[in-house]
Amino acid sequence: MLTLDFHPTGRHFLQIPGPSPVPDRILRAMSLPTIDHRGPEFGVLGHRVLKGIGQIFQTKHPVVIYPASGTGAWEAALSNVLSPGDSVLMYETGHFASLWNKMAVRLGLKPEFLGLPGAEGWRHGVRADMIEERLKADTQHAIKAVCVVHNETSTGVTSNILAVRKAIDAAKHPALLLVDSISGLASAEYRHDEWGVDVTISGSQKGLMLPPGISFNALSPKAMEASKSAKLPKAFWAWDEIVEMNKTGYWPYTPNTNLLYGLAEACDMLLAPEHGGLEGTFARHRRWGEGVRAAVKAWGLQIQCADPAVYSPVLTGVMMPDGVDGVDADAVRRIIYERFDCSLGTGLGKVKGRMFRIGHLGDCNDLTLMGALAGCEMGLKIAGVKLAGSGVQAAMDYFGSHPAPVALQKAA
Ligand SMILES: *Cc1c(COP(=O)(O)O)cnc(C)c1O
Numbered sequence: 001m002l003t004l005d006f007h008p009t010g011r012h013f014l015q016i017p018g019p020s021p022v023p024d025r026i027l028r029a030m031s032l033p034t035i036d037h038r039g040p041e042f043g044v045l046g047h048r049v050l051k052g053i054g055q056i057f058q059t060k061h062p063v064v065i066y067p068a069s070g071t072g073a074w075e076a077a078l079s080n081v082l083s084p085g086d087s088v089l090m091y092e093t094g095h096f097a098s099l100w101n102k103m104a105v106r107l108g109l110k111p112e113f114l115g116l117p118g119a120e121g122w123r124h125g126v127r128a129d130m131i132e133e134r135l136k137a138d139t140q141h142a143i144k145a146v147c148v149v150h151n152e153t154s155t156g157v158t159s160n161i162l163a164v165r166k167a168i169d170a171a172k173h174p175a176l177l178l179v180d181s182i183s184g185l186a187s188a189e190y191r192h193d194e195w196g197v198d199v200t201i202s203g204s205q206k207g208l209m210l211p212p213g214i215s216f217n218a219l220s221p222k223a224m225e226a227s228k229s230a231k232l233p234k235a236f237w238a239w240d241e242i243v244e245m246n247k248t249g250y251w252p253y254t255p256n257t258n259l260l261y262g263l264a265e266a267c268d269m270l271l272a273p274e275h276g277g278l279e280g281t282f283a284r285h286r287r288w289g290e291g292v293r294a295a296v297k298a299w300g301l302q303i304q305c306a307d308p309a310v311y312s313p314v315l316t317g318v319m320m321p322d323g324v325d326g327v328d329a330d331a332v333r334r335i336i337y338e339r340f341d342c343s344l345g346t347g348l349g350k351v352k353g354r355m356f357r358i359g360h361l362g363d364c365n366d367l368t369l370m371g372a373l374a375g376c377e378m379g380l381k382i383a384g385v386k387l388a389g390s391g392v393q394a395a396m397d398y399f400g401s402h403p404a405p406v407a408l409q410k411a412a
Pocket residue numbers: 018069070071072096149151152153180181182183203206212
């Protein structure tokens with residue numbers, strides 16, 4: 001039934017938390033001809049994207065760009081700074097933290113997985129106090145890195161990265177801080193240098209509004225130093241040759257030319273001073289998150305994130321009520337997809353079938369979100385879920401009475 005020439009009328013509502021919709025302006029930029037990656041024009045593009053992406057990560061240090069998905073950049077981060085058998089402290093916030101933990105095992109590291117017990121851990125952010133306590137007990141400094149996810153895309157819970165930095169410092173522990181902000185970057189506030197992060201991992205298809213296909217490692221001087229003696233095998237992922245050649249605007253191998261055109265355009269859009277720059281971008285997503293949560297509350301449904309201090313501005317996880325006969329979250333998603341041409345995120349791992357996810361990352365506006373919420377409300381009703389009230393009305397009330405400052409209304 002699903003074929004590649006399936007073209008319903010109007011725009012598909014791609015409301016999953018990544019890939020996010022790619023603005024026309026970026027698609028047009030990507031349609032430029034593929035040029036010689038060793039020619040003179042390419043160096044100009046290389047310098048431009050490296051400068052732009054540094055501003056997005058808020059770092060003065062190198063950012064490595066890989067022609068790979070986010071998973072590749074996870075591997076790059078671990079393999080550049082660690083050695084076989086190294087202990088690493090990871091924190092279980094959800095499915096993506098669990099996948100990164102599995103990767104660490106496959107790479108021959110010894111990860112310890114901290115977290116709250118049971119399903120409850122997937123409703124809260126990282127507990128910095130638990131990290132501090134664990135590091136203080138590690139008097140021999142066996143732990144070489146602390147790995148946390150900034151925006152847990154499987155649940156819609158963020159973590160306070162600065163608090164984790166402070167916990168490591170309070171324990172006077174030399175471990176590196178590695179942060180996955182694959183879905184947080186460019187939608188949720190993020191400051192690589194100011195927060196003292198050693199490696200930040202990100203990807204193209206979430207807040208950066210690009211198609212999938214490139215990913216990033218933002219570095220610190222301490223991480224670059226560690227990479228000189230780290231012993232995990234690395235060749236394609238090795239930072240040294242890439243960072244060295246990037247000084248000239250080029251890469252040691254063929255970079256993803258057309259995605260880099262798109263990245264240059266995305267940086268211009270996200271940083272545009274007339275739309276409030278990065279702070280404006282963060283404010284827009286905070287406001288959209290508020291509106292979507294107002295809808296979920298009006299429906300009388302639970303938000304997966306149990307702690308309002310760490311609600312995600314990137315996506316909202318909506319939990320299914322108990323006792324709806326034979327209808328799980330994926331059945332509701334299927335109805336919304338088939339009837340209203342709107343894709344929502346599925347529940348992953350421990351919360352499969354128990355919740356669905358509404359993305360408000362990347363390229364959105366009030367009315368695309370209203371459309372998505374209308375699709376959800378209709379789909380929930382068709383599925384037989386009893387709603388306490390109209391989420392659509394609540395979101396309209398919120399957006400109507402909380403105008404974004406004019407400068408922040410549009411990203412493009
Ligand atoms: C999407 C995502 C990943 C995986 O990235 P891929 O591009 O699918 O390889 C990892 N971590 C988080 C938090 C994500 O949102």
